[in-house]
Amino acid sequence: MIPEIEYIKETELDLALQHLASDKKVIPFAGGTDVLIELRKSKNPFDRKALLDVKGLGLNDIYIHSDTVIIGAASTHTEVEDNEIIKSKLPVLTKASSLIGSKQIRNRGTIGGNIINASPCADTVPALLLYDAQIVIRSLSEDRTVPLSEFITSPYETVLQKDELVTEIRAFPVAEDYGWGYYKLGRRGAVNISRMTVAALMKVDGEGKINEIRVSAGSVFPITSRISDVEKMLVGEKPKAEIFRRAGEIAAEKMIETSGRRWSTPYKESVVKELIVRVLNEAYSRCKNDDLS
Amino acid sequence: MKIKFILNGKKTVVDVPGGMRLIDLLREKLNLTGTREGCGKGECGACTVLLDGKPVNSCLILAAQVDGRDILTIEGLQKGDSLDPVQRAYIDTAAVQCGFCTSGFILATKSLLNENPDPLDEEIKRGIAGNLCRCTGYAKIFDAVKTAAEYIKEEN
Ligand SMILES: Cc1cc2nc3c(=O)[nH]c(=O)nc-3n(C[C@H](O)[C@H](O)[C@H](O)COP(=O)(O)OP(=O)(O)OC[C@H]3O[C@@H](n4cnc5c(N)ncnc54)[C@H](O)[C@@H]3O)c2cc1C
Ligand code: FES
Ligand code: FES
Numbered sequence: 001m002i003p004e005i006e007y008i009k010e011t012e013l014d015l016a017l018q019h020l021a022s023d024k025k026v027i028p029f030a031g032g033t034d035v036l037i038e039l040r041k042s043k044n045p046f047d048r049k050a051l052l053d054v055k056g057l058g059l060n061d062i063y064i065h066s067d068t069v070i071i072g073a074a075s076t077h078t079e080v081e082d083n084e085i086i087k088s089k090l091p092v093l094t095k096a097s098s099l100i101g102s103k104q105i106r107n108r109g110t111i112g113g114n115i116i117n118a119s120p121c122a123d124t125v126p127a128l129l130l131y132d133a134q135i136v137i138r139s140l141s142e143d144r145t146v147p148l149s150e151f152i153t154s155p156y157e158t159v160l161q162k163d164e165l166v167t168e169i170r171a172f173p174v175a176e177d178y179g180w181g182y183y184k185l186g187r188r189g190a191v192n193i194s195r196m197t198v199a200a201l202m203k204v205d206g207e208g209k210i211n212e213i214r215v216s217a218g219s220v221f222p223i224t225s226r227i228s229d230v231e232k233m234l235v236g237e238k239p240k241a242e243i244f245r246r247a248g249e250i251a252a253e254k255m256i257e258t259s260g261r262r263w264s265t266p267y268k269e270s271v272v273k274e275l276i277v278r279v280l281n282e283a284y285s286r287c288k289n290d291d292l293s
Numbered sequence: 294m295k296i297k298f299i300l301n302g303k304k305t306v307v308d309v310p311g312g313m314r315l316i317d318l319l320r321e322k323l324n325l326t327g328t329r330e331g332c333g334k335g336e337c338g339a340c341t342v343l344l345d346g347k348p349v350n351s352c353l354i355l356a357a358q359v360d361g362r363d364i365l366t367i368e369g370l371q372k373g374d375s376l377d378p379v380q381r382a383y384i385d386t387a388a389v390q391c392g393f394c395t396s397g398f399i400l401a402t403k404s405l406l407n408e409n410p411d412p413l414d415e416e417i418k419r420g421i422a423g424n425l426c427r428c429t430g431y432a433k434i435f436d437a438v439k440t441a442a443e444y445i446k447e448e449n
Contacts, residue, residue, distance in 0.1 A: 007294065007311035007357040036314070036353050037334050051311070053358060078347075102423025103401070104350045105335055 006050035031108035073112030089173035096127035131171035181282030202283040248273035301369025318356035327367035338424030341397035367396035382441035390428035
């Protein structure tokens with residue numbers, strides 16, 4: 001039991017937003033796979049709150065509109081994983097969603113909840129960063145759209161205000177000749193909060209050189225982000241083992257620069273290097289280029 | 294608040310407090326104690342029930358959230374006196390030791406085989422990855438899933 005809590009469900013967005021705008025302490029939730037655990041752990045269970053179930057609002061449509069993929073914030077990981085548009089347009093997200101927790105968790109947990117919870121190991125974030133995702137936010141007074149790269153401000157903190165709901169996520173697919181890679185390193189078997197995740201998109205030109213490259217990493221830096229130093233170094237290079245190793249070294253240097261040296265650094269340093277090499281190899285192996293034999 | 298839902302095929306109407314979890318409703322109010330609580334945080338799967346046919350952790354859902362939905366617990370699986378083929382398979386392959394995890398595994402298996410009657414080993418692994426067993430070491434559970442798939446084919 002989570003004592004003394006009120007449950008609110010609305011089917012209309014404006015009515016839901018009115019609850020959030022009131023003085024009452026109202027917490028929105030979708031799958032509840034993060035929130036219900038937090039509430040049960042909370043030291044102050046009698047601090048009277050209300051839970052607003054955003055699943056009543058629908059918000060689980062997935063569709064494509066002038067080359068942008070729109071994903072309802074309350075789409076479950078299972079809905080994302082099984083969606084054909086996402087499979088063909090955002091394959092890295094399909095992969096990320098399919099590796100979350102367990103079947104039971106994927107059937108309840110949502111993409112919006114994953115992003116908004118803003119855990120450094122939220123698995124959909126590195127994938128969505130590759131597609132320049134944007135977060136669409138509504139309140140009674142304002143609609144705004146924030147790039148995912150600015151949405152999460154520190155671990156477990158976002159720009160979202162108390163009176164706001166996330167309604168959808170927008171992602172921008174790349175051309176089909178891009179190769180992709182996604183690599184998640186978990187501490188436990190199937191059910192795990194991932195400890196390190198790397199993702200990449202790569203395009204190789206007619207001369208066999210890297211033409212465009214996007215690389216992101218979760219649980220490596222305080223905030224999951226793209227690694228621009230690695231991206232800059234790789235552009236114009238021929239994809240070779242030695243270049244990929246150099247990319248791994250740059251990522252590791254960057255990690256130490258932002259987080260400092262800790263007890264876990266020697267371990268994490270070698271793992272980051274290795275994961276970057278793997279994800280780049282994986283992306284390169286999927287690059288489609290007829291000029292390459 | 295009052296909720297209406299289908300529980301093991303029967304229309305059910307109950308009054309629940311807003312913060313009551315589904316597992317508390319099932320075990321404490323409705324006396325359906327076949328659903329177990331292990332970890333209470335989504336990790337062990339002992340509390341698995343089927344929500345509209347799909348496995349979910351009843352420790353991570355509020356009772357209020359199942360209003361208008363369909364819930365199947367282990368108690369709803371057998372038809373009259375005859376056990377479900379998945380239940381028979383778990384017994385016949387001796388995939389049960391202490392039994393604490395078993396209802397969760399059986400329901401996860403049921404839903405897996407509904408979606409995919411002929412799962413490969415890798416697919417079985419993914420299907421039951423949300424269920425932990427501290428006794429059997431999983432080999433017998435794999436046998437049970439495969440045997441259940443056979444039993445279901447024989448029935449059809
Ligand atoms: C056993 C277990 C294993 C897990 N494994 C993984 C894993 O492998 N990888 C991973 O990334 N995560 C994992 N998780 C974490 C979790 O399941 C995911 O982060 C999930 O996507 C959260 O979504 P939710 O809908 O359940 O969020 P909720 O718990 O409903 O909400 C999370 C946060 O988002 C807010 N919120 C939700 N929706 C909205 C909205 N539309 N507008 C405004 N605010 C909103 C809530 O207020 C809350 O702050 C795991 C969790 C468990 C319990
Ligand atoms: S009791 Fe629900 S998953 Fe363990
Ligand atoms: S039989 Fe004891 S936990 Fe599975």
